[in-house]
Amino acid sequence: xxxxxxxxxxxxxxxxxxxxxxxxxxxxxxxxxxxxxxxxxxxxxxxxxxxxxxxxxxxxxxxxxxxxxxxxxxxxxxxxxxxxxxxxxxxxxxxxxxxxxxxxxxxxxxxxxxxxxxxxxxxxxxxxxxxxxxxxxxxxxxxxxxxxxxxxxxxxxxxxxxxxxxxxxxxxxxxxxxxxxxxxxxxxxxxxxxxxxxxxxxxxxxxxxxxxxxxxxxxxxxxxxxxxxxxxxxxxxxxxxxxxxxxxxxxxxxxxxxxxxxxxxxxxxxxxxxxxxxxxxxxxxxxxxxxxxxxxxxxxxxxxxxxxxxxxxxxxxxxxxxxxxxxxxxxxxxxxxxxxxxxxxxxxxxxxxxxxxxxxxxxxxxxxxxxxxxxxxxxxxxxxxxxxxxxxxxxxxxxxxxxxxxxxxxxxxxxxxxxxxxxxxxxxxxxxxxxxxxxxxxxxxxxxxxxxxxxxxxxxxxxxxxxxxxxxxxxxxxxxxxxxxxxxxxxxxxxxxxxxxxxxxxxxxxxxxxxxxxxxxxxxxxxxxxxxxxxxxxxxxxxxxxxxxxxxxxxxxxxxxxxxxxxxxxxxxxxxxxxxxxxxxxxxxxxxxxxxxxxxxxxxxxxxxxxxxxxxxxxxxxxxxxxxxxxxxxxxxxxxxxxxxxxxxxxxxxxxxxxxxxxxxxxxxxxxxxxxxxxxxxxxxxxxxxxxxxxxxxxxxxxx
Amino acid sequence: xxxxxxxxxxxxxxxxxxxxxxxxxxxxxxxxxxxxxxxxxxxxxxxxxxxxxxxxxxxxxxxxxxxxxxx
Numbered sequence: 001x002x003x004x005x006x007x008x009x010x011x012x013x014x015x016x017x018x019x020x021x022x023x024x025x026x027x028x029x030x031x032x033x034x035x036x037x038x039x040x041x042x043x044x045x046x047x048x049x050x051x052x053x054x055x056x057x058x059x060x061x062x063x064x065x066x067x068x069x070x071x072x073x074x075x076x077x078x079x080x081x082x083x084x085x086x087x088x089x090x091x092x093x094x095x096x097x098x099x100x101x102x103x104x105x106x107x108x109x110x111x112x113x114x115x116x117x118x119x120x121x122x123x124x125x126x127x128x129x130x131x132x133x134x135x136x137x138x139x140x141x142x143x144x145x146x147x148x149x150x151x152x153x154x155x156x157x158x159x160x161x162x163x164x165x166x167x168x169x170x171x172x173x174x175x176x177x178x179x180x181x182x183x184x185x186x187x188x189x190x191x192x193x194x195x196x197x198x199x200x201x202x203x204x205x206x207x208x209x210x211x212x213x214x215x216x217x218x219x220x221x222x223x224x225x226x227x228x229x230x231x232x233x234x235x236x237x238x239x240x241x242x243x244x245x246x247x248x249x250x251x252x253x254x255x256x257x258x259x260x261x262x263x264x265x266x267x268x269x270x271x272x273x274x275x276x277x278x279x280x281x282x283x284x285x286x287x288x289x290x291x292x293x294x295x296x297x298x299x300x301x302x303x304x305x306x307x308x309x310x311x312x313x314x315x316x317x318x319x320x321x322x323x324x325x326x327x328x329x330x331x332x333x334x335x336x337x338x339x340x341x342x343x344x345x346x347x348x349x350x351x352x353x354x355x356x357x358x359x360x361x362x363x364x365x366x367x368x369x370x371x372x373x374x375x376x377x378x379x380x381x382x383x384x385x386x387x388x389x390x391x392x393x394x395x396x397x398x399x400x401x402x403x404x405x406x407x408x409x410x411x412x413x414x415x416x417x418x419x420x421x422x423x424x425x426x427x428x429x430x431x432x433x434x435x436x437x438x439x440x441x442x443x444x445x446x447x448x449x450x451x452x453x454x455x456x457x458x459x460x461x462x463x464x465x466x467x468x469x470x471x472x473x474x475x476x477x478x479x480x481x482x483x484x485x486x487x488x489x490x491x492x493x494x495x496x497x498x499x500x501x502x503x504x505x506x507x508x509x510x511x512x513x514x515x516x517x518x519x520x521x522x523x524x525x526x527x528x529x530x531x532x533x534x535x536x537x538x539x540x541x542x543x544x545x546x547x548x549x550x551x552x553x554x555x556x557x558x559x560x561x562x563x564x565x566x567x568x569x570x571x572x573x574x575x576x577x578x579x580x581x582x583x584x585x586x587x588x589x590x591x592x593x594x595x596x597x598x599x600x601x602x603x604x605x606x607x608x609x610x611x612x613x614x615x616x617x618x619x620x621x622x623x624x625x626x627x628x629x630x631x632x633x634x635x636x637x638x639x640x641x642x643x644x645x646x647x648x649x650x651x652x653x654x655x656x657x658x659x660x661x662x663x664x665x666x667x668x669x670x671x672x673x674x675x676x677x678x679x680x681x682x683x684x685x686x687x688x689x690x691x692x693x694x695x696x697x698x699x700x701x702x703x704x
Numbered sequence: 705x706x707x708x709x710x711x712x713x714x715x716x717x718x719x720x721x722x723x724x725x726x727x728x729x730x731x732x733x734x735x736x737x738x739x740x741x742x743x744x745x746x747x748x749x750x751x752x753x754x755x756x757x758x759x760x761x762x763x764x765x766x767x768x769x770x771x772x773x774x775x
Contacts, residue, residue, distance in 0.1 A: 185741040188748050192737065195757035201764070483769075490768030491761060494727070498734050501722045508714025508722075597714065 001141070001578070001607045002636045004095075007086040008047050008699075010068035010104075013040035013666075015696035017084075022608075022638060023659020030631050030657050031638045032704075034646055034678055035664030036686050039697045041640045044664075045612040048151045051085040051100045053144040054118055057153050069694040072104050072113045080105040083115075091141055094126040098138060141581065142607075145179030148172050149570045155613035157563050170542050173566075176573050180580050181513045181596065186506035193499045201492050206478065207485025215471070215478035222471040226464045229457050236457065240450045247443040254436045267421040274414030281407045288400045512597030520572035520601030521565070528564050528622075528629050533557070535565050543569070563617030564626065571634060574609050575601035608636035615645045623648045631657040643676050643685060653679065653704065661702040668695035679704040729767040733760060 002024045009017040022031045035041045046056045056063045067083040075081050084101040103116040122133045142150065149172075178184050334346075334354045346354070518537045525535050533555070534548040543565055547555040557565075579599045614630075615623040628651045630637055641649065652658055661679055667687045676685040679702050726734060737760055741748065748756060 182742065185738055188741045188753070189737045192741070192748070192753055192756045192760060195753055196761035196764070199754070200758050200761035487765050487769045491764035494730050494733065494764045494768060495760065497726055498730050498737070501726055501730075501734065504722055505714065505719060508718060512714045595716070 001089055001091040003087065003089045003608050003610075003638065005086075005088045006044075006047060006051075007084065007088075008044070009082060009084040010071035011040075011047055011083055011085050012043035012066055012068060013038070013695065013697040014043070014664075014699065015068050015070045015667075016698065018699035020662055020699065021660055022636065024636060025659050026635070028657055028659030029634075029636050030652060030659060031636075032646075032649060032658050032661040033638065033640045033664065034643055034661070034676065034702075035640070035697070036643055036666050036674070038668070038695065039664035039666040041642070041664070042153065042155075042612055044640055045151050045153060045610060047085045048087060048610055049147045051087045051098055052138065052142060053147055054100060054120070055144060055147065057148065057151065059153070067102055067104050067115050068696060070696045072115075073693070075104050075106045075113045077106050077109040094124050096122065096124050096133070096138075096141075098122045143179045143184075145184060146176055146573060146577070149176050149573045149609075150607060151610045151612075152567075152570050153612045154563075154567070155616045157566050157617040173543075173569055176569075177510065177513060177517060180517075180573055180576060181509055182580075183506055183510055186502055186509070190499060190502055190506070193495050193502070196495055197492060197499075201488050201495065203485055203488055203492070204481055207481050207488075209482060212475070212478045212482045215475040219468075219471040219475035222464070222468040226461075226468040229461055229464055233454070233457050233461065236450065236454050240447065240454060243443065243447045243450055247440070247447050250436060250440040250443050254440045257436050263421060267418060270414045270417040270421060274411050274418060277407045277411035277414060281404055281411065284400055284404045284407065288397055288404070509596055515597055516576060516599045516601070517569070517572050520575050521568040523601055523603065524571040524575070524633050525565060525568035527633065528568075528625055529561070530625075533561070535568060558619070560618045560622035564622060566617075567611075567614075567626070570609060570611075571603075571606065572601060573607075574634065575603050575606035577607045578602070578605045603633050604635060606634055608638065609634055610638040610640070612640045613642065613645075614639050615641065615648045624651060627652055628655075631655075643678075646676075646678055658704050661704045663700045663702055665698045665700055666695060667698065670695065678702055733763055733767070736760075736763070 003022045004024065005022065006020045007017065008014050008020075020031070020033070023029055033041070033044060035044075042057070042060060046060050049055050049057060050066065071081050071083070081104045082101055083104060084099060086097065086099040088095065088097050090096070099121045101119050101121075103119075104113050105116070106113045120135060122135070122138055124131055124133045124137075178187065334351060514537050518535065521535045521537070521543070525533070532548045534546050536544045536546050538544060544554050545557045545561060545565055576599060579602070580596075614626065618626055623645075627648045631652055639649075649658065658679075663676065663678060663683050663685065665684050665687055667689050669689055669691070671686050671688060673684070673688045674686040676683050681702055683700065683702065723731060723734070737756075740756060
């Protein structure tokens with residue numbers, strides 16, 4: 001890469017348009033820019049960085065105040081002016097033009113002039129083809145992270161060394177290695193992974209499996225409760241129907257039982273009547289028999305037997321009437337029983353009559369008379385046996401007999417009524433309503449309870465359904481969350497694996513590159529020194545100057561030597577850049593490919609370096625040596641020097657290594673006019689002007 | 705070059721083994737990640753980092769879920 005031309009227009013102190021054509025010849029490869037303090041030397045360095053990256057170097061004052069004040073003030077109302085920086089360079093056989101600009105304008109006469117945001121235009125021309133390129137393409141050619149070294153403000157080195165505070169510079173150097181190697185992208189990748197892990201792959205809360213199990217148990221319990229109620233609701237109507245049927249039967253039975261109660265009462269009354277009549281008959285009959293027996297002799301007298309004997313005798317003699325009373329019966333009366341049928345003992349007389357009677361055949365009438373005395377009573381009364389009959393007693397017995405007859409009739413009627421009522425058996429036999437009622441009540445209560453349960457369950461089911469669905473939903477959510485957690489856990493594992501490999505590669509690359517940088521630094525450093533020193537890079541990319549003669553032990557070095565080592569680093573970056581600019585070469589070397597760790601810096605193809613105040617850190621001896629060696633080590637260098645340091649350039653001017661030179665004329669009201677001698681010319685250096693406007697700078701080309 | 709630096713040098717074999725220690729899916733993410741970052745040509749901004757982090761978290765998740773789904 002070589003810079004061809006820088007065009008600045010109204011850039012900072014540079015008023016108007018100025019062109020600086022850089023020396024590119026292999027022999028005359030140094031461009032010198034000379035200027036007094038305040039003329040814009042550092043501003044010129046920053047013209048590079050602003051044009052290329054829209055960035056300025058550390059410590060550059062008023063980094064946003066870039067438009068030349070004089071030019072800005074001169075803008076009239078409704079007019080505009082431009083601030084532009086254009087850098088042209090060649091790289092890989094292509095011509096690049098990079099321009100960044102700002103428009104200045106004034107909206108009204110009284111308003112201050114304003115600046116628009118920067119505009120960027122870049123083109124690449126190769127052969128006959130010209131195309132626009134983006135900032136990203138440019139960044140790949142010239143990594144923005146390296147600009148502190150390609151465009152190096154050397155003035156600060158001296159300060160840092162003097163202050164013994166080199167931390168910032170070391171940090172920049174370490175950073176430069178990162179940029180050079182593309183370590184930045186590993187760092188960015190690691191940063192991205194770190195963010196992904198910490199922000200986008202956070203394991204969700206409740207993703208553990210026991211949360212799923214718990215939610216599963218809850219859902220299962222809800223489902224079981226819901227199933228139970230649903231099943232119950234399915235079977236309950238049938239149970240209720242059966243209970244209803246049972247209740248209906250009992251209800252019917254109860255009603256029928258109520259209806260039959262009257263008939264049952266009637267039956268009971270008839271039954272009682274019959275039973276009462278029966279009892280009365282038995283009582284009267286017993287009473288009558290006892291009365292007859294007690295009074296049989298009185299009632300019938302002895303005549304009965306006498307008359308009977310007479311009748312039997314007559315019948316026997318006339319042989320008219322067949323005997324009915326057998327000798328056996330009389331024998332029993334006479335011999336065995338020896339007593340009356342009323343259980344009274346027979347008197348002797350009665351016994352004798354019976355014996356006599358036994359000797360005769362007793363006819364039917366007599367027998368009848370003898371065996372049924374009570375039946376004979378009406379006849380006896382009727383047939384005028386009054387003399388031998390106790391009529392009162394007989395009438396009483398007859399009356400008794402009539403009463404018995406009435407009772408018998410009453411009983412018969414009652415029995416008949418009972419039979420009629422019994423014809424209605426079903427009604428009577430249906431049971432007692434007193435027995436049915438408790439069962440009816442129980443069935444009724446059960447039915448009511450079942451219906452209430454049904455209603456309760458119907459009311460309960462929607463709640464349980466909601467509960468079940470809610471719990472199932474939570475369960476599904478828990479599963480999803482768990483699955484998400486599993487997925488995230490897997491993703492974390494994947495990225496953690498990459499992170500580990502990235503870190504190891506990053507570290508390995510950096511360590512590998514350290515060898516490349518170390519060799520490149522020594523390739524620059526060695527020729528500059530008067531002694532056999534060697535720069536050793538440490539792990540943290542701090543370097544140490546060692547004596548190669550003393551087994552690499554650190555040795556005491558001067559501040560110039562330390563500054564030289566810093567320039568060695570700058571040059572190493574510039575020299576390694578062409579090789580490292582290809583992505584694939586960031587990878588380590590294999591047998592066929594020369595990669596990181598195996599790259600020898602080629603000073604002939606090194607990128608140009610722009611050094612601001614390059615002689616500031618050196619003493620006289622090293623400043624001269626540095627100036628003399630630089631053109632041989634770097635293909636193109638641009639040196640921005642103060643007027644009081646141009647004497648260091650004498651040797652290379654003498655050798656004809658300076659291909660281009662420019663002087664910055666500072667026009668100011670604050671200082672007297674000064675001139676400078678450079679390249680054999682007497683040149684204006686500071687020009688005192690009398691107007692009250694801002695100081696500004698013009699660029700004058702010097703023939704060398 | 706000192707022994708210390710030699711010991712820490714990443715040779716091609718080590719580099720290859722490191723890459724091979726990644727699964728095919730991880731290598732894919734690895735390459736995309738570096739290519740994406742490299743193609744930007746400048747350090748990502750905070751917003752870029754977030755976008756890229758989300759993108760690679762999504763890729764990793766998708767690959768993981770696809771693997772777990774057996775596809």
